[in-house]
Amino acid sequence: MLTNSEVVSILSHFPKFEDTWLGLSYAPHMPKHMVKETREVIAIARKFNEEVANPLALKLDRLTHKDPDYLPWELVEEANRWGLYTMWIPKIFGGHGYNMPSMSCFSEEVASVCVGIMNVIGVHYLAVAGLTASGNIRLAKKILREVVEGEKSGKPCVLALATTEPGAGTDVEEVDLVDKGKVTCQAKRVKGGFIVNGTKVFISMGHVSSWTVLYAYEDTKHPSETTIGFIVKTGTKGFSFGSHENKMGQRVCPASVLIFEDCFIPDDQVLFSSALVKKFTNKPARDISQRYCDYVVSATRPGVCAFGIGVARGAFETALHYASTTSVNGRLLINQEWAQCMLAEMHKNVILGRLAYTEANNANSHRGLYRLLQSKPVYYYLKAMPRFWFDKVISPMLNWEITARVMGKLLFDMPKPEDQRCCSGWASVAKITGTDLGVKNCQMAIEIMGQKGLRQDAGVEKMLRDIKLLQIYEGTNQLNRLNAFKCLIAPQVPQAQVFEE
Amino acid sequence: MLTSYSNDLKPITDLAQSFAARELVGKTGKHDRYPFGEFYDHVLDKAHEVGFLGAILPESLGGIGGGIAALCEILLHICEADASPGGIIFTQAFSQKIMLAAGAQDLAQSIFPGASSAKDLLVAFPAYTNPAQTDSLPLAQSAGSDYNLTGRLELLVLGNLARQAIIPARSGIGPSYSFFLVNLDDQNVEKSEPVFTLGLHACPAVDVTFSGVRARLIGEENTGRHYFEEISPEMNAAAAAMNAGILRGAFNEALAYSQKREQGGRPIVNWSEIGMMLASISVKADVAAMCVHQSCLELEQKKSGYEPRVSAAALHIAELSCDATSDGIQILGGYGYMKDYAQEKRYRDARMVQALLGTVPFKKLDIIRQATNTNPNNV
Ligand SMILES: Cc1cc2nc3c(=O)[nH]c(=O)nc-3n(C[C@H](O)[C@H](O)[C@H](O)COP(=O)(O)OP(=O)(O)OC[C@H]3O[C@@H](n4cnc5c(N)ncnc54)[C@H](O)[C@@H]3O)c2cc1C
Numbered sequence: 001m002l003t004n005s006e007v008v009s010i011l012s013h014f015p016k017f018e019d020t021w022l023g024l025s026y027a028p029h030m031p032k033h034m035v036k037e038t039r040e041v042i043a044i045a046r047k048f049n050e051e052v053a054n055p056l057a058l059k060l061d062r063l064t065h066k067d068p069d070y071l072p073w074e075l076v077e078e079a080n081r082w083g084l085y086t087m088w089i090p091k092i093f094g095g096h097g098y099n100m101p102s103m104s105c106f107s108e109e110v111a112s113v114c115v116g117i118m119n120v121i122g123v124h125y126l127a128v129a130g131l132t133a134s135g136n137i138r139l140a141k142k143i144l145r146e147v148v149e150g151e152k153s154g155k156p157c158v159l160a161l162a163t164t165e166p167g168a169g170t171d172v173e174e175v176d177l178v179d180k181g182k183v184t185c186q187a188k189r190v191k192g193g194f195i196v197n198g199t200k201v202f203i204s205m206g207h208v209s210s211w212t213v214l215y216a217y218e219d220t221k222h223p224s225e226t227t228i229g230f231i232v233k234t235g236t237k238g239f240s241f242g243s244h245e246n247k248m249g250q251r252v253c254p255a256s257v258l259i260f261e262d263c264f265i266p267d268d269q270v271l272f273s274s275a276l277v278k279k280f281t282n283k284p285a286r287d288i289s290q291r292y293c294d295y296v297v298s299a300t301r302p303g304v305c306a307f308g309i310g311v312a313r314g315a316f317e318t319a320l321h322y323a324s325t326t327s328v329n330g331r332l333l334i335n336q337e338w339a340q341c342m343l344a345e346m347h348k349n350v351i352l353g354r355l356a357y358t359e360a361n362n363a364n365s366h367r368g369l370y371r372l373l374q375s376k377p378v379y380y381y382l383k384a385m386p387r388f389w390f391d392k393v394i395s396p397m398l399n400w401e402i403t404a405r406v407m408g409k410l411l412f413d414m415p416k417p418e419d420q421r422c423c424s425g426w427a428s429v430a431k432i433t434g435t436d437l438g439v440k441n442c443q444m445a446i447e448i449m450g451q452k453g454l455r456q457d458a459g460v461e462k463m464l465r466d467i468k469l470l471q472i473y474e475g476t477n478q479l480n481r482l483n484a485f486k487c488l489i490a491p492q493v494p495q496a497q498v499f500e501e
Numbered sequence: 502m503l504t505s506y507s508n509d510l511k512p513i514t515d516l517a518q519s520f521a522a523r524e525l526v527g528k529t530g531k532h533d534r535y536p537f538g539e540f541y542d543h544v545l546d547k548a549h550e551v552g553f554l555g556a557i558l559p560e561s562l563g564g565i566g567g568g569i570a571a572l573c574e575i576l577l578h579i580c581e582a583d584a585s586p587g588g589i590i591f592t593q594a595f596s597q598k599i600m601l602a603a604g605a606q607d608l609a610q611s612i613f614p615g616a617s618s619a620k621d622l623l624v625a626f627p628a629y630t631n632p633a634q635t636d637s638l639p640l641a642q643s644a645g646s647d648y649n650l651t652g653r654l655e656l657l658v659l660g661n662l663a664r665q666a667i668i669p670a671r672s673g674i675g676p677s678y679s680f681f682l683v684n685l686d687d688q689n690v691e692k693s694e695p696v697f698t699l700g701l702h703a704c705p706a707v708d709v710t711f712s713g714v715r716a717r718l719i720g721e722e723n724t725g726r727h728y729f730e731e732i733s734p735e736m737n738a739a740a741a742a743m744n745a746g747i748l749r750g751a752f753n754e755a756l757a758y759s760q761k762r763e764q765g766g767r768p769i770v771n772w773s774e775i776g777m778m779l780a781s782i783s784v785k786a787d788v789a790a791m792c793v794h795q796s797c798l799e800l801e802q803k804k805s806g807y808e809p810r811v812s813a814a815a816l817h818i819a820e821l822s823c824d825a826t827s828d829g830i831q832i833l834g835g836y837g838y839m840k841d842y843a844q845e846k847r848y849r850d851a852r853m854v855q856a857l858l859g860t861v862p863f864k865k866l867d868i869i870r871q872a873t874n875t876n877p878n879n880v
Contacts, residue, residue: 062697066537169834170764180766202835246530248830248838248845255835327636328863329676338862443823446699446852450860451629451656454698454853461699461849468830468848469838476834478774499765501773 014492019422022359026366031379034099041087041102045109052078057114061462064251071207071244072120072252080156084121086148089128090373091382091390092398093144099379100299100370101361104306108354111310112317115466116250118307123204123253126300127159130213133295133369134229134272135280135411141398143211143231150210160209162200162258169202172215173297173475174483175290176499178223185260187216187228193266194228199242199259202473206256207241210234213271214260225285229272229292230265238263249465280408291412294424295369297474297483301427302360304474305434309353311467312434312441316346318460319445322452339448346444349437353430360423360430368423372410418491425487428480435470435477442467513571516551517578525582530840532585532703536695541703542619545662548586549619553579554593557735562606563614564597569735570797573742577793580746581753583843584850587743588628588704591857592658594739596624596667598732599680603720608682612665623663625685629656629706631859632669632678633726639711641670641681648672648681648718650711660685660707661695668709668716669725677723681716689714700849733858734808737815738796740857744815744822745789747854751822751829751847752786755779758833758842769832778828785821792818809868816864819855826851 002010011017018025056075064070079085088103089095103125110118124147131140143159150157163172171181185198196216206212211233218226232239242257270276272292274285281288320343323333333339364370372378397403442464446453453460471477482498490496524544525532532541548554556572558564565571572594580587600609616622632638639652650670657666666685671678683690689712695705720728756779759770769775792814799807826848830837837844855861 065697164835168764177765181764246840248840248849328634328860330636338866342862439827443852447855447861450863451856454629454656454700454856456697456699461852464699464852465849468827468845471827471831472835472838476831478778478831482774 022362026362031376037099038102038105041098041106042109045106048082049110049113053110053113053117060252068246071254075120076156076158076208079121080151083151085124085158086151088125089144092394093141094148097382104303104357104361107303107306108310111307112314115307115311116252119250119253122303124159127161127213129296129299130161133292135407136271137398137403137407139231139271157210158205158208159211160203160205161213162203163215164200164202166199166201170476170479173479175224175293183217183220183223185216186220187218193264196260196263196265201257202255203258204253204255206258207244207254224289227289231269231271232265236263250469277408277412280405281413288412291420294420298364298423298427299369301431301474302357304470305353305357305430308434308438308470309350311463312353312438313350315441315445315460315463316350319448322449342444342448346441349441353434353437356430356433360426363423363426367419421487425484428484431480432477438467438470510570510574513574517575520551521578521582529583529843529846533846535703544586545619553590554622557594558597558613562609569738569800572739573793573797576739576742577746580743581750584743584747585701585703588701591739592626592628595628595736596626599667599728600719602728602731605719620662623659625657625659625663625666627654627656628658629856634859634863638678639670641672648716649713650681650716651713653710655708656696656706657709658706660692660709661705672722678725679722680719680725682719683714683716687714700853734811735800736858737811738800740854741796741815741818742793743854744818744851745793747847747851748786748789748822748825751826752782754844755782755829755832778832782825782828785825789818789821809871812868822851823855
């Protein structure tokens, strides 16, 4: 009916086929084994819920209200015993190497019981994304191998990521804003490394982490071009913790103040800088920062969607149980039509959100950060080869200059801007969707459950407190809407400008 | 805020505002620590001293005889700063109204005029319950001139503070119920620790179990529903006033913060998306205040069909408040999520206030029941 070139031409109009039906485009490229692997991951999550998260969720929330100084050391040890801090570390770094999208499914499951506990696990992978997306394979290997060692020795090595500053939250999430903002965390070049001064706030898991991925700026007037990523060990001279915050929800996961006072960080702990990346590409420094930022948020925001949808599901399941066991006027709520419709609506929200994170992950798998690891040859190669092969043969190769060069090219030079926008835009769409629907479902649950829902021991009030955070971190939902506009809509409208009003 | 309603309210407004400024502003975080921190007895005593615990009680019973508009005005201003003491005032008014609606002047006389302290005056009440929609109420058995109550009741508000409580219970089969006055110090009353709830921490509630406790009937037997429905419009207006206050507080704090906080090189209020969010909270706060004002007029004039209209106002304002308090946090970003600011508490309290007088869906269905005069079992 239409020629091939007609189809191509018609589908290149907004919304373009490639940017829209992502799952359909990715499906033929997906290694089939990922399904089996994902099933296993979900089963592990359910077992973890039954044995760990369920018994602890409300108990720990209560405990943190009694003792606001509580830190989740035992929980971290338990998660470490379960292997949760290495599950999604690629095999080349010694981890279990489960496929990255499966982490969203895991997150949904655990968050359906307690998103605070999921955060205690998940924030570590925000830092893992910061490490691996930097392209600095040598340093990523060094740190991630320590995480693996931590699992073996039973002494957890957990990572945090620090970008937010007291005066710059939204601004440090967006390269277009950061130069207008007031960043203060400064890295001054000295012989052999940098001296860092400044404060970071709201850093999840700060107090309990062993290493922090830290962002500072050589020139605080031009941060977009002078961003430097470091990896800094807890206990380093000049690096200390302030208080941790007294939050409304997700109280089991601390949010810490990090203080850097003349903290010396040697050159070999510089994870990312435009100077490092410049060796592999001649793109402007600002674009390099934007690409790095996009890689990290493209990987982590679909995860936040999964967190939100987990909570949405928890609220749905709690309301469902209540409606199935409570009678009003002699009739079970579950048999009253209004309740059936509300429950169906809540269930629909869960399904919608799940689709959103799945599509955002499809974008990463097909056109973004996961593309290489999830291409069939690489995926099956990594599956097939025994661990000693990676430990003894591949691992030393990660220190080679040529490896750094290849990674640098692959991550920062070759990818197309439209792929970057697609992944970042979809990640924002997913993040907004999952977290907004999460809030909606919690509100509906609390309305259905009336006074029962108000009690902490009934579970849903905690969900309502917990979920609100998800609309704020990883970029507020306002910032994510603007990013979705910038990435998915503005490119079609030549006169559109973002952050310029 | 309701001063245009009547100049008589001016002294009440001033009193409520100065009370909020002196006792509440800047201290909400500390007060909210309860039950894990101290209870603010001194605030309760002050509320008693200035007469807030008897706002709607006639002067002959030791109250200030202020009427519903006065109660709403007090609640608006108190809840703007902190809704927890508002919850106490609300619950106390609820108990008093039930007694008055049931014509139990003698009981009221025995409690209120002589009370020397706030705690003597308090009468606990399950303010989140509509007893008609609760299938499992305690049972009442006749025992001479009094009754014996057996069973369990959840979230008895002020149950750990008050010496007495009004308890709905059933004495026969079928949905009818009656209200009873119970001495909470009785050895046959077992009270839980204060229940850890979403919000209104400093307006505590407990679960109670009665095992044959002596109880005095309030008004007529099996007439509880009638009394409850008679006073519901006024209590709905009071709940609406609480959420209107919360809304006003959320707006004020968000506006002030957005003028101070800079991102992207300018105060965030100058980003039009933040302007839009603020406008939306402002619209909600203004509409809420107008609804409360109109509800008070409706309650005074009692024109046909006023009851569901006031209920509609309460439902609508609660919805607005639940939405707006979420945006109230959002405008403060990460800081809004922390207990150092009052926004997170407003987000929690708004939902507590929404649940006063029963479950939202049933309150909605009740409006249609009233409009069609149908049996509740059919709706
Ligand atoms: C519990 C918690 C854990 C966190 N964990 C981490 C972590 O592990 N690591 C880390 O680095 N950070 C973390 N964060 C920080 C988080 O990412 C920031 O809070 C978030 O980016 C918002 O920044 P802010 O709080 O400074 O709000 P602000 O940036 O001050 O925003 C305030 C309001 O202004 C709006 N706004 C700002 N700029 C604009 C604009 N240009 N246009 C329109 N609206 C605008 C925002 O949407 C928001 O509504 C965490 C935060 C919390 C609360």
